[in-house]
Amino acid sequence: MLDFPTWKKAWLWLVTLACALAALPSLVALTGARWPAVLPEPMVNLGLDLAGGSHILLEADSRQVAQQRLETMDESVRAAMRLAEPRIQIGDISTSGGRLSFMLANPADIDRARELLIPLMNGTGLRSDWTLSVVDQTRFVLTPTQAGLDQAVKDAMSTATEVVRKRIDALGTREPTIIRQGDLRIVVQVPGLQDPTALKALLGQTAKLEFKLVDQTALPSDVAQGIAPPGTQIFPFAEGSPQQGQSLAVRRLGGIRGDSLTNAVAGVNPQTNEPLVNIQFDSQGGQRFADLTTRNVNKPFAIILDGKVLSAPNINEPILGGAAQISGSFTAESANNLAIALRSGALPVDLTVIEERTVGPDLGADSIEKGAVALLVGLGLLMVFMILTYGRFGLYTCASLILNVLMILGVMAWLGGAAALTLPGIAGLVLTVGAAVDANVLINERIREERARGRRVVQAVEAGYKEASRAIFDANITNTIAAVIMFMFGSGPIRGFAVVLMIGIVTSVFTAVTLTRMWVAGWLRRARPADIVL
Amino acid sequence: MKLLKLIPDNTNIRFLRWRIPFYAVSLLLMAASVGLLFTKGLNLGVDFVGGQMIRMTFVGQPAAPLADLRARIDRLGYGEPIIQQFGGPNAVSVRMRLPEEGAERAAVAARMTTQITATVRQAYPRVRIDGVDSVSGKASDELFSDGMLALVLAAIGISIYIWIRFEWQFGVGALFALVHDVTLTLGLFSLTQMEFDLNIVAALLTLIGYSLNDNIVVYDRVRENLMKYRKMPIAELLDLSVNETLSRTVVTSLSLLITLVALLILGPDVIFGFTAAITMGIFVGTYSSIYMATPILIWLGLKSDSFVPAESAADRQERIARGEA
Numbered sequence: 120m121l122d123f124p125t126w127k128k129a130w131l132w133l134v135t136l137a138c139a140l141a142a143l144p145s146l147v148a149l150t151g152a153r154w155p156a157v158l159p160e161p162m163v164n165l166g167l168d169l170a171g172g173s174h175i176l177l178e179a180d181s182r183q184v185a186q187q188r189l190e191t192m193d194e195s196v197r198a199a200m201r202l203a204e205p206r207i208q209i210g211d212i213s214t215s216g217g218r219l220s221f222m223l224a225n226p227a228d229i230d231r232a233r234e235l236l237i238p239l240m241n242g243t244g245l246r247s248d249w250t251l252s253v254v255d256q257t258r259f260v261l262t263p264t265q266a267g268l269d270q271a272v273k274d275a276m277s278t279a280t281e282v283v284r285k286r287i288d289a290l291g292t293r294e295p296t297i298i299r300q301g302d303l304r305i306v307v308q309v310p311g312l313q314d315p316t317a318l319k320a321l322l323g324q325t326a327k328l329e330f331k332l333v334d335q336t337a338l339p340s341d342v343a344q345g346i347a348p349p350g351t352q353i354f355p356f357a358e359g360s361p362q363q364g365q366s367l368a369v370r371r372l373g374g375i376r377g378d379s380l381t382n383a384v385a386g387v388n389p390q391t392n393e394p395l396v397n398i399q400f401d402s403q404g405g406q407r408f409a410d411l412t413t414r415n416v417n418k419p420f421a422i423i424l425d426g427k428v429l430s431a432p433n434i435n436e437p438i439l440g441g442a443a444q445i446s447g448s449f450t451a452e453s454a455n456n457l458a459i460a461l462r463s464g465a466l467p468v469d470l471t472v473i474e475e476r477t478v479g480p481d482l483g484a485d486s487i488e489k490g491a492v493a494l495l496v497g498l499g500l501l502m503v504f505m506i507l508t509y510g511r512f513g514l515y516t517c518a519s520l521i522l523n524v525l526m527i528l529g530v531m532a533w534l535g536g537a538a539a540l541t542l543p544g545i546a547g548l549v550l551t552v553g554a555a556v557d558a559n560v561l562i563n564e565r566i567r568e569e570r571a572r573g574r575r576v577v578q579a580v581e582a583g584y585k586e587a588s589r590a591i592f593d594a595n596i597t598n599t600i601a602a603v604i605m606f607m608f609g610s611g612p613i614r615g616f617a618v619v620l621m622i623g624i625v626t627s628v629f630t631a632v633t634l635t636r637m638w639v640a641g642w643l644r645r646a647r648p649a650d651i652v653l
Numbered sequence: 654m655k656l657l658k659l660i661p662d663n664t665n666i667r668f669l670r671w672r673i674p675f676y677a678v679s680l681l682l683m684a685a686s687v688g689l690l691f692t693k694g695l696n697l698g699v700d701f702v703g704g705q706m707i708r709m710t711f712v713g714q715p716a717a718p719l720a721d722l723r724a725r726i727d728r729l730g731y732g733e734p735i736i737q738q739f740g741g742p743n744a745v746s747v748r749m750r751l752p753e754e755g756a757e758r759a760a761v762a763a764r765m766t767t768q769i770t771a772t773v774r775q776a777y778p779r780v781r782i783d784g785v786d787s788v789s790g791k792a793s794d795e796l797f798s799d800g801m802l803a804l805v806l807a808a809i810g811i812s813i814y815i816w817i818r819f820e821w822q823f824g825v826g827a828l829f830a831l832v833h834d835v836t837l838t839l840g841l842f843s844l845t846q847m848e849f850d851l852n853i854v855a856a857l858l859t860l861i862g863y864s865l866n867d868n869i870v871v872y873d874r875v876r877e878n879l880m881k882y883r884k885m886p887i888a889e890l891l892d893l894s895v896n897e898t899l900s901r902t903v904v905t906s907l908s909l910l911i912t913l914v915a916l917l918i919l920g921p922d923v924i925f926g927f928t929a930a931i932t933m934g935i936f937v938g939t940y941s942s943i944y945m946a947t948p949i950l951i952w953l954g955l956k957s958d959s960f961v962p963a964e965s966a967a968d969r970q971e972r973i974a975r976g977e978a
C-alpha cells in the first residue's frame with residue numbers, strides 16, 4: 120500500500136501537473152494580466168449565464184408538417200389525374216382527419232388510377248410513405264404512414280436547422296451554437312448577444328413567399344366575410360400595409376413559390392425612397408415567372424409572405440429577366456430581415472420561441488469575482504481548520520485541496536467547449552472543495568482509531584487508507600449517480616454544475632487519496648517516526 | 654503540537670436511547686412541511702410556471718424602489734407584476750404572466766420586455782438589466798416534470814445501489830432519510846417563500862448525494878461491526894457505530910459548512926437560494942444519518958447475523974449431530 124516506486128511517482132506527478140497547469144491561463148486571465156502568447160493557452164469556457172448572451176429554444180409543430188404533406192399530395196394527385204391519357208375525372212379531394220380521400224367519377228378507371236398513385240406513395244427505399252385503400256369501389260383513401268410522417272418531420276427539422284444557421288450567420292453574430300434537441304426543437308445560443316429582438320424576429324419569420332393571381336371576380340362582400348369562391352383562397356393583408364384589416368381572394372393554382380431564388384437584397388425604390396427587397400429567381404423560376412407575367416399583363420397579382428398579403432401590384436409588362444422587386448410597407452430593418460430570410464431559404468415549418476434566456480454581461484463578471492472570493496476564503500478557512508485538526512496530515516490535505524481546485528479547472532480547460540463553467544458550476548467548485556476533505560477526514564480518523572487500538576505507525580496508516588477506501592468509494596458512487604442524473608435531465612447552467620461535480624469526484628479521489636498517500640508514504644520512509652500526532 | 658479534537662476519544666453518547674422522541678419530532682416536522690406545501694405551496698419561478706422574469710440591479714442605490722417600480726409597471730397594462738428582492742437589496746426580479754400558448758405569446762413577450770425595460774430605464778437611467786427569462790407554459794411544464802423525475806430517479810437509483818452494496822434494510826433506511834431531507838428542505842422553501850427554480854432542483858439532487866455520504870459512512874461501520882461483534886445487541890452496536898464515526902461526521906459537516914457559509918455570505922447573489930438549499934440539506938442530512946437512517950434498521954428487523962453467511966443444510970445437520978443448540 121505504501122510502496123511507491125519512482126516510475127509510479129513520476130507518472131502521478133505528470134498527471135497532476137498536466138491537469139493543474141492547464142488552469143493557469145484562465146487564472147491569469149482572471150487577474151487581468153496577459154498570458155504569454157508563445158505558451159499553449161487552454162481556457163475554461165464560460166457558460167452563457169457567466170459570459171452573457173442569449174439562449175433561445177425554438178419548437179416546430181409536427182401537425183404543420185403533416186398538413187403540408189397533405190397539401191402537396193393533394194396537388195400531386197390532381198396533377199396526375201389531369202395529365203393521364205385519357206384524363207381521369209375525380210370529385211373534390213377531402214383532407215379531413217389527416218387523410219386524403221376522393222371519388223372517381225367512373226369506377227372503370229380504378230386500376231389506372233391506382234397505378235398512377237403508386238409512384239406518388241413511395242418513399243425512399245422499400246418504405247412506403249402512404250397506404251392506399253379503396254372503399255365502395257370508387258372512393259380512394261390515402262393515409263400517411265407513421266414512418267413516412269416521422270421521416271418528413273426529420274427532414275423538415277434538419278432543413279430548418281440549416282436555415283436557422285444561415286440566418287444567424289447572416290446577422291454576423293460570433294460563435295453561435297445551434298443544436299437540434301429532441302425531435303422538434305432547436306436550441307440557439309449566441310454569446311454576447313444582449314438584445315435578441317432582431318434575432319427572434321428573424322427566426323420567427325418562416326419566409327414562405329408566394330406570388331398568386333388575384334381573383335377579380337370575387338365579390339368584395341364575400342371576401343370580407345371570408346367566403347372564398349371556388350378555386351380561390353383568402354389571405355389577409357399584412358400588418359402595416361395600407362389595406363391592413365382587409366382580405367384578398369387569390370387563385371389557388373397557377374402561382375409561383377419563392378423558394379427558387381438565387382439572391383435577395385434590400386434596396387430602396389428610387390422614386391419613392393421606400394425600402395424594398397430585390398429578388399433574383401434561378402433560371403427555372405425565372406422562366407415560370409416570365410410565363411406568368413406574360414400571360415397576365417394588366418392583371419394584379421398578390422405577393423404573399425407567410426400567409427399575409429404584402430402588396431398586390433398590377434403587372435404592367437412582362438417581367439422577363441428573372442429579377443423582381445417586392446414592395447410592401449417595409450422599414451429599412453424589416454426589408455433587410457426579409458432579404459436575409461429569403462436568401463437563407465424558407466423554413467419548412469414555423470418555429471416558435473418557447474423559452475428564452477438572456478443574461479447581461481455585468482452580472483457574470485460580478486458573479487465570477489464573488490465566486491472567486493468565496494472560494495479563496497472558504498479554502499483558506501478550511502485549510503486552517505484541517506491543520507488545526509490533523510497537524511502534518513492536515514498539511515497534506517491542504518496541498519491536495521489546492522491541487523484539486525487547479526485540476527478541476529485544468530480538466531475543464533482541456534475539455535473546452537464540452538465543459539463550460541456556469542453560475543451553479545461556481546457553487547459546485549466551492550462545494551467540491553468542502554466535500555473533497557471528506558476522504559481525508561475518513562482516512563485520518565481511521566488512522567487515529569487504529570493507533571488507539573495499539574497498531575504501529577506504518578500499519579495504522581496502511582489500515583487507515585485500506586479501511587476508509589470502501590466508504591470513500593461508495594460515497595463517490597452515490598454522488599456520481601446524482602451528478603449523472605442531473606446531467607441527463609438538466610439544462611445549460613445545471614449541466615455545468617453536474618460537470619464540475621463529476622470532474623470533482625474523480626480529481627478529489629485522485630488528490631485526496633492517491634496523492635496524499637504518496638506524500639505520507641514518502642514522509643514515513645524518510646523520517647521513520649515512532650509516533651504520529653493525530 | 655496539541656491538535657484540535659472536537660469529539661473526544663471514546664465518546665459514547667447513547668443516541669438510540671432517544672430514538673422514539675427524535676423520530677416523533679422528525680415525523681411531526683415532515684408532516685408540517687407537507688402541510689406547508691399543500692397550504693402555502695412553493696413560490697415557483699418562471700422555470701416551472703411559465704411567464705417572464707426580468708432581473709435588474711439599481712446600481713449606486715442602497716435599495717430598489719419597489720413600490721414605485723410596481724406602480725410604473727402596473728400602469729403598462731400587462732397585469733400585476735410580482736416584484737421580489739433578488740440577491741442584494743438593490744437587485745430585484747420582476748415576474749410577469751404571459752398569455753397561454755399560441756403565436757401571440759412570443760410577440761407579447763417581446764413587446765413586454767421592451768416596454769418594461771424602457772419604462773424602468775427612463776425613470777432610473779442607471780439601472781442595469783441583468784437578464785430576461787421567458788418560458789412558455791409548455792416548456793415550464795416539461796421542466797417541472799423533468800425535474801421531479803430526476804429527483805425520483807436519483808433517490809431510487811441511490812437506494813438500489815445501497816441495497817446492492819449492503820442489505821435491503823439499508824436501502825430502505827437510506828431512502829427514508831432522503832425523503833426526510835428533501836421534505837424538510839422543501840418545507841423551508843415553502844415557509845420562507847424563497848423562489849423555487851431549476852437551480853433548486855439541482856441543489857436537491859446535490860444534497861441527496863451528500864446527505865447520503867454520511868449514511869454510507871455510518872452504514873459501512875455498522876456492517877464492519879456486525880461482522881466483528883456477533884453477539885452485541887443491535888441497538889448497542891448501532892450506537893457504537895455512530896459514536897465511532899462521530900468525529901468524522903462532525904469534521905466533514907463542519908468543513909462543508911465552512912465553504913458553504915463563505916459562499917452564502919460572499920458568493921454570487923444569484924445563487925443564494927441554491928446555496929441555502931444545500932446548506933440546509935447538510936444540516937438535515939447530518940442529523941438524519943444519525944437519527945433517521947440508523948434507528949430504522951432496528952425496526953426493519955436488522956439482526957446481529959445479517960452479514961453472517963447463511964448456514965448450509967449440511968453444516969446444520971453436522972451441528973445438530975454434535976449436539977449444539
